[in-house]
Amino acid sequence: MTTTKHPILVVDDESEILFSLRGLLRQEFELHTAESGVEAINIMRRNAIHVLMTDQRMPQMTGVELLQQAREICPEAVRIVFTGYADLKAVIDAINQGRIYRYLTKPWEPDELVAALRQGCDEYDRVTQRRHLLLDLRDYLNRCRKLSGDDVLQFTGNDLLERIEYVLAADVGRGGLGES
């Protein structure tokens, strides 16, 4: 974990919920809140967000819809949705399609919610580190290929580069980090 607080964004159409979560999360996280999908997207355009957590049932834009749009704007953010049991189906579908990191049910247990956010932040760190490692490795391989005329190196280098690209792309789908 980094020493600075992780920036997270919590979205719910009810201000009472946001106020309540601010009380819970303010000490551990750099907390942003939004009362609608549109507001959330504006915040993501202006700020780096590591974990995005949204309510599913909101007028205008549902949580899953917001997370889908968020994926375009800020693919590196880990995506979490919280939801009442009634909406579970839509959310589970979204998870199975690999677009969401995890879900929480509403009403949530405060301890579980904090634990889920911590996990989300860890996931962000892990994927970020991996990404940096992979990017470094890619640079390194490219430089090697330029320097050397060796056929074997050319060949294995190409193979490795392809796999690196593949892993980088796959991370986007998991709600982790990807190409930006």
Next chain:
Amino acid sequence: MQVLIADDDPVSRRLLQSYLQKWGYEVSAAQNGAEAWRLFQGATFAIVITDWMMPDVDGLELIRRIRGIHRPGYVHATLLTARSQKEDLVEGMEAGADDFLTKPFDRDELRVRLRAAERLVNLEQSLAEQNRILRETQAALVQTEKLASLGQLAAGIAHEINNPIAYVTNNLVVIRRDTQAALAALDAHRRGDSAEAARLEQEADIGYFRENFARTCDKTLEGLHRVRDIVRNLRDFARLDEAEFKEADLNDAIRSTIEIVQHQIKAKSIRLESESNPLPPVLCHPGKINQVFLNLLMNAIQACTRGGVVATRTRAEPGEGIVIEVQDNGCGISPAHRSRLFEPFFTTKPVGQGTGLGLSVSFGIVRDHGGAIEVDSEVGSGSTFRVRLPLKPPTK
């Protein structure tokens, strides 16, 4: 089929009895009206054939008595008579006779008349049976509708209750955590360890706690009140156990029903305009009237597109009763559908969304209250459903 014969003339009585037995009827024979009446009370007869002229209790009197008591199933009565004047026939029919046979009777004619009587009795029986089935079906329909609308509502209400429960629980956890931190800082102060106290205050962000403590408590209380109100509304709305008619202010009934559909309204971002004018108390079955509002409101909400407008209005109609309107600016109803709205199971909604019972059940409820439902609608611009109710249901 059981037949009762009453004739004081032994020859004609025995003749009748033997014919009927030969044709397969179960026959009881009485020598006079009084005996016939005794027999009739002791068993179930579908057909009665009685002589007119008998001492004491004559045929007319016997038929009058038979018509006077209430028994399930129709009794077909034939008068045997030597008289055939028009006045006599009228007198016999007024007493309740279904048919006449002049004496001396013809065997074939008797047979045909009996068959007709049998047909009538059978018809009546199957009608009564169908009536019973219909009534049972209707009761089942009302029950199904209640369940259907409850199921639809349950999800919405669960959501309404889950939100306050979520933040009330969360607030309490926050209050406990922050209060403990504040007390720890206080202890440090008391020990005179102000460096540790400052560290603790900093770590727990006590400044925020100080500023927001009262608000957190207020919000928590508000949340609990919200749950209390939802539960109270549900109870007001359902009134399921109230079987009897009661005087009710239907403005209250509308208010609690609107609360019940609040979630559906919010979910579709619908603007609700509610105009309630003072109403005199209405003697009604409040739970059932609520069900009518609920159906009309749900239909109005479902007819609207996102951001539509639903308006409810109540007013007293002096000398007549009260009027409740539910108006929407939704899709409207085509003339072809207009006449079928109140048919059970008529629905234009996809399977799973509409059972087509809402309006037919509502229609039955309003009719039982002596009222009526009127509909104005135009395709593309919306519909108005108007319920008129008298202050008292008609006495039956």
